[in-house]
Amino acid sequence: NAGVTQTPKFQVLKTGQSMTLQCAQDMNHNSMYWYRQDPGMGLRLIYYSASEGTTDKGEVPNGYNVSRLNKREFSLRLESAAPSQTSVYFCASSEEEAFFGQGTRLTVV
Amino acid sequence: ELKVEQNPLFLSMQEGKNYTIYCNYSTTSDRLYWYRQDPGKSLESLFVLLSNGAVKQEGRLMASLDTKARLSTLHITAAVHDLSATYFCAVTLNNQGGKLIFGQGTELSVKP
Numbered sequence: 001n002a003g004v005t006q007t008p009k010f011q012v013l014k015t016g017q018s019m020t021l022q023c024a025q026d027m028n029h030n031s032m033y034w035y036r037q038d039p040g041m042g043l044r045l046i047y048y049s050a051s052e053g054t055t056d057k058g059e060v061p062n063g064y065n066v067s068r069l070n071k072r073e074f075s076l077r078l079e080s081a082a083p084s085q086t087s088v089y090f091c092a093s094s095e096e097e098a099f100f101g102q103g104t105r106l107t108v109v
Numbered sequence: 110e111l112k113v114e115q116n117p118l119f120l121s122m123q124e125g126k127n128y129t130i131y132c133n134y135s136t137t138s139d140r141l142y143w144y145r146q147d148p149g150k151s152l153e154s155l156f157v158l159l160s161n162g163a164v165k166q167e168g169r170l171m172a173s174l175d176t177k178a179r180l181s182t183l184h185i186t187a188a189v190h191d192l193s194a195t196y197f198c199a200v201t202l203n204n205q206g207g208k209l210i211f212g213q214g215t216e217l218s219v220k221p
Contacts, residue, residue: 031207042197042213043152050207058208090151094207098142098199100152 006101023091115212132198
């Protein structure tokens, strides 16, 4: 039972490079989320998707885009990475209860 | 705008002692969660509280919800070292498709 799977687990980017973080869930959940976690800041919501075909901005959407490809998959794209986007990124999915992936540690140099 | 505030943010306890973590939120919500996070790990679900007056217990942890006061508590009984972790509460907005907002987290350290 995989739950929520994120790829990659680690990534180093140069400033200005682009990349996509992938997230897939196998629990048939409608809602999916992307968060970033920085020391002392808790988890801050970047974007979320209440259902397939819909996405909405969260608390810190600037510099990011998302795609809800289908019910299972929700990707997060950094078009032009900046050092301020160095963080740990978590994907989650939920119905009654929210489940989290293992996280992606992203460093932008 | 929904805001979620936890206190304290840091808590150092002795083994065997009791303590409570508080979670306040600013607008009506339909669901409150408590999570545990160990260093370098993902979040582990502890409790989901769905209604006013809900109380759930698992081992030395007990969570409660007062929707009228917009307050949830996580009570730790007779703390042990294994409970050392960061604890987060999170709240969903009513009628917002489950938008899930987190508190800042409480870093708990239990010392012998």
